[in-house]
Structure formats: structure tokens, C-alpha cells
Amino acid sequence: xxxxxxxxxxxxxxxxxxxxxxxxxxxxxxxxxxxxxxxxxxxxxxxxxxxxxxxxxxxxxxxxxxxxxxxxxxxxxxxxxxxxxxxxxxxxxxxxxxxxxxxxxxxxxxxxxxxxxxxxxxxxxxxxxxxxxxxxxxxxxxxxxxxxxxxxxxxxxxxx
Numbered sequence: 001x002x003x004x005x006x007x008x009x010x011x012x013x014x015x016x017x018x019x020x021x022x023x024x025x026x027x028x029x030x031x032x033x034x035x036x037x038x039x040x041x042x043x044x045x046x047x048x049x050x051x052x053x054x055x056x057x058x059x060x061x062x063x064x065x066x067x068x069x070x071x072x073x074x075x076x077x078x079x080x081x082x083x084x085x086x087x088x089x090x091x092x093x094x095x096x097x098x099x100x101x102x103x104x105x106x107x108x109x110x111x112x113x114x115x116x117x118x119x120x121x122x123x124x125x126x127x128x129x130x131x132x133x134x135x136x137x138x139x140x141x142x143x144x145x146x147x148x149x150x151x152x153x154x155x156x157x158x159x160x
Contacts, residue, residue, distance in 0.1 A: 029068060036064045036147060043142045049135055059130055063143060066122040071149045074115035078152070081107050096157045112152050120144035 040060050044051055051059065078093065085092035094100045098108045123140035131139065 029064075032067055032071075033060075033064045036060060036067055036143075039143060039146050040139075042146075043139045046142070047135060047138050049131065049139070051130070055130060059127065062126050063123060066126060067119060067143075067147050070115045070118040070122065073118055074111040074149055074152060077111045077114055078107065097155050098153070099155065108152050112148050112150060115152075116144045116148035119147060 037060050040056070040063060043049070044056075078095075081093045082095065091101065092103055093107045094104045098104050120140050120143070123143050124136050127136035127139055130136075
């Protein structure tokens with residue numbers, strides 16, 4: 001089993017811990033929901049968007065699910081690179097000290113970029129049902145920049 005770090009914004013857990021301690025995923029998801037709520041509040045204030053109460057909650061919940069999905073895809077990308085690395089017997093990625101080689105650093109940066117692009121695309125598609133296209137594009141970009149999984153770039157050796 002691969003012990004690739006899975007990051008959900010401000011929470012860090014190795015993949016194997018989800019099998020043994022499912023509440024950790026819940027804690028990470030709740031932290032992600034709070035962060036997405038704050039970013040949504042900031043984006044509505046920054047872009048002067050008027051949203052009603054129930055509509056706001058629906059948007060926050062949808063954006064939260066999209067963020068979880070994007071972070072999961074970034075984690076799956078890192079896990080698949082780790083599996084490929086073991087199969088071809090080449091150290092493409094180092095989960096403990098990600099800055100040990102340029103290719104490892106590049107793979108983690110690509111995972112953050114991939115997650116950010118997924119967040120932007122899905123957020124734009126989702127928000128375009130509630131907002132104008134211009135507002136949806138702005139808020140989606142705001143979310144993609146602020147909620148991309150930057151903790152992927154924190155070496156696991158600093159955490160444990």
C-alpha cells in the first residue's frame with residue numbers, strides 16, 4: 001500500500017489512515033467546508049455579488065463538494081505516479097521529502113495545478129447556473145487560486 005499524503009486544504013493525512021480512522025476524513029472535510037465558506041463570503045463581498053441565504057448555502061455546499069473531488073483527483077494523481085514509480089523502479093516521487101529531486105517537486109506542483117484547474121472548470125460550470133458567466137468566471141478563478149491544495153507542497157517529513 002502506498003503511503004502517499006492526501007491533503008484537504010489545511011489537513012494532512014496519509015492514505016492508509018482513512019482505512020483505519022474514517023473520522024479523520026470527516027474532520028478534514030469539515031475544515032474544507034469552513035475554508036470554502038470563508039472564501040465564498042470573501043468572493044461575494046469582493047465582487048459585489050448578491051446571493052440569498054438558501055442560494056448561498058447551496059452554492060457553498062456545491063463548491064465544497066467540487067473542492068473535495070478536485071483534491072481527491074490530485075491525490076490520485078500523486079498515488080498513480082507513486083505506483084508507476086515502483087513498477088518501473090525509478091524514483092519519480094518522494095512522498096516524505098518532496099524537494100529531494102526536481103522531478104518529485106514537479107509532480108507535486110503538477111498535482112496542485114491539476115487540482116486548481118479542476119476546481120476552476122467545475123466551479124465555473126456549477127456557478128454559471130446561479131450567476132452570470134462573468135461573475136461565475138471570476139468567482140471560479142478566485143476559488144481555484146485560494147482553495148487549490150497548496151499543502152501538497154509541504155513535505156510529509158515536516159508533519160510526521
